[in-house]
Amino acid sequence: MTGLRNLITGLPDAFAAAPRPARVEGCPCCTSPAGPDALLRTPRERLGPEELAHYAGAVLDTVGSPADLRYFAPRILQLLLTGELACPELESFCLKLARASWQDWPEAPYLRRLFHALWQDVLGDGEEWWDAEAVLCAVAAADPATVEPALAEWARLATPTAVERLHEFLLHSGTEPRNAFWDRRAPGYRAFTDWLCDPVLLAAVEEAVHRTENPAHLEQLFTVHAVLETQRHRPAR
Structure with a gap:
C-alpha cells in the first residue's frame, strides 16, 4: 500500500491551490447556517469524520457547491480511504466528484x-x-x-x-x-x-x-x- 498511502498523504499538498471558500451555502430548510460555516473555522487538514460526514453526504444536494467541494475533497478522500469516514460510501462520493466535474480541476x-x-x-x-x-x-x-x-x-x-x-x-x-x-x-x-x-x-x-x-x-x-x-x-x- 506504500504508493497509495503516499498519494493519500499528499492530497493536501496536491490541493494547496484550491481556494478556501468564504462560506458554505446550505438549504435553509435542511441545514442550519452554523453547520456548514463551522467547517471553515477549522483548518481543512484538522477536520475529522464528525465534522465532515454531513457535508460529504449532502454536498451538491442540500449543501455546498462544486467550488467548495474542490476545497474539501482532499480531506474527505483521506478519511474515506483510510477508513476513518464510513459514510458516505466511496462510491457515493465519487458520484459527487463526477457531478462537480472534477476532471476539469487542476488537481x-x-x-x-x-x-x-x-x-x-x-x-x-x-x-x-x-x-x-x-x-x-x-x-x-x-x-x-x-x-x-x-x-x-x-x-x-x-x-x-x-x-x-x-x-x-x-x-x-x-x-x-x-x-x-x-x-x-x-x-x-x-x-x-x-x-x-x-x-x-x-x-x-x-x-x-x-x-x-x-x-x-x-x-x-x-x-x-x-x-x-x-x-x-x-x-x-
Missing part, C-alpha cells in the same frame, strides 16, 4: 493517479481489506473511461490477491454486480457485466490454473472457473 492528474493506485492496491495487497466491486464502482463513477483498463488488469490474475478478489466477488454475487451504486445504464456497468461473461476471462482463469502451484489458490481458481463456466451455459434471458 485532476493527481486524482487519476490516486484512483489508479487504489485499484492497484485492490489487486495487489492482500493485507488490506478492499471490496473489489465497491472500488470498481467508485472508479467507474469518477471516471468511466478507466473501467475497461481496470478490468483488463484484473483479468491478468497476476497476483494471488487478484484471484482472491475475483473469488470473493463471484461467491457473493455470481456474475451479476450487486452494488447499489451502479448505474445500470452506464457504460461502466455494461463493461463489467460483459467482462464477467466474456470467454476471455474464462481463458485467463484456465491459464492461471496452469501456472499456479499453491493448493489454496488453485482451489479458488477452480471455484471461479466453475462459476464462470456455469454462467456461460446458462440460457440467455
Whole structure:
C-alpha cells in the first residue's frame, strides 16, 4: 500500500491551490447556517469524520457547491480511504466528484493517479481489506473511461490477491454486480457485466490454473472457473 498511502498523504499538498471558500451555502430548510460555516473555522487538514460526514453526504444536494467541494475533497478522500469516514460510501462520493466535474480541476492528474493506485492496491495487497466491486464502482463513477483498463488488469490474475478478489466477488454475487451504486445504464456497468461473461476471462482463469502451484489458490481458481463456466451455459434471458 506504500504508493497509495503516499498519494493519500499528499492530497493536501496536491490541493494547496484550491481556494478556501468564504462560506458554505446550505438549504435553509435542511441545514442550519452554523453547520456548514463551522467547517471553515477549522483548518481543512484538522477536520475529522464528525465534522465532515454531513457535508460529504449532502454536498451538491442540500449543501455546498462544486467550488467548495474542490476545497474539501482532499480531506474527505483521506478519511474515506483510510477508513476513518464510513459514510458516505466511496462510491457515493465519487458520484459527487463526477457531478462537480472534477476532471476539469487542476488537481485532476493527481486524482487519476490516486484512483489508479487504489485499484492497484485492490489487486495487489492482500493485507488490506478492499471490496473489489465497491472500488470498481467508485472508479467507474469518477471516471468511466478507466473501467475497461481496470478490468483488463484484473483479468491478468497476476497476483494471488487478484484471484482472491475475483473469488470473493463471484461467491457473493455470481456474475451479476450487486452494488447499489451502479448505474445500470452506464457504460461502466455494461463493461463489467460483459467482462464477467466474456470467454476471455474464462481463458485467463484456465491459464492461471496452469501456472499456479499453491493448493489454496488453485482451489479458488477452480471455484471461479466453475462459476464462470456455469454462467456461460446458462440460457440467455
